[in-house]
Amino acid sequence: MRAAFATRFDDANPLSALVVGEQPEPEQRDGWTTVEVRSSSLNHHDLWSLRGVGLREQQLPMILGCDAAGVAPGGEEVVVYPVVTTPSDPRGYSLLSEHFPGTLAERVAVPVENLVPKPADLSWEDAACLPTAWLTAYRMLTTKGRVDETDAVLIQGAGGGVATAAALIAVAMDKRVYVTSRDAKKRERISALGATALEPGARLPERVGVVIETVGEATFEHSLKASAPGARIVVSGATSGHLPKFDLRRVYAMQLEILGSSMGTPGELAALLAFCADKAIRPVVDEVIGFSEVERAFERLHEGGVFGKLVLDHTR
Known part of the structure; x- marks a missing residue:
């Protein structure tokens, strides 16, 4: 499957460590499921990963990305909660793209309990901005x-x-x-x-x-x-x-x-989704960029000046 991932680290020029290409399909684990990603959004966490913050060389290649919304098996529209229990991490948890492959791919595997239903009133692009x-x-x-x-x-x-x-x-x-x-x-x-x-x-x-x-x-x-x-x-x-x-x-x-404070719980994510739908508030989206131009999205993030979120449309 097509994905954006880190193959090495470069603190001075993190974009040089970004690769877009084929990666293996998500690993099947007990209690996990696979989501077809429709939209994802970028975070500065992705640039830090390319710099080597939070990752070790033996974890490479690592698919980047924490945020996503997509379709679960059976057709349910979901938002992916990006925190995974990780006993080997000093925090006891990790974000997707730290110990487990991230969301900047056609598909992402997550624990079943990490699927939060997407309100019908929220678009794929809006929903993908919310989890981090x-x-x-x-x-x-x-x-x-x-x-x-x-x-x-x-x-x-x-x-x-x-x-x-x-x-x-x-x-x-x-x-x-x-x-x-x-x-x-x-x-x-x-x-x-x-x-x-x-x-x-x-x-x-x-x-x-x-x-x-x-x-x-x-x-x-x-x-x-x-x-x-x-x-x-x-x-x-x-x-x-x-x-x-x-x-x-x-x-x-x-x-x-x-x-x-860091991140939140699945319950808080569900409450946030309901709050956004009920109050009719939507994330500020600086630009929606097709996944085929993911390198340009990273360039914009690295350059600075972005107001709000950069969103990737995985359908184009």
């Missing part, structure tokens, strides 16, 4: 951030997949949403989605009860200063660096909670 970035954002806001306890949210770093998803979800929840970005065009686009866009470090009109933090070093001090007493700062990434310097006195004096 959107699920991460949804869990950060709800389970970890307890966003129902506040009216105001700060999201650092407009334009990234998780940040954009968090903004749309929080707006749909009728929260006052503040989002930062260095890019004036991204601030303009996020404002059009219903959020208040600010430059990084700008003073907010109010302190917030939840901060969605994916940037790290460049924004973490601002996240602390913008937090109301008892606020939750939920962290799922550190794109600008993972060793921020900040004043611990603010943490205990304001009784702040700093919480780590």
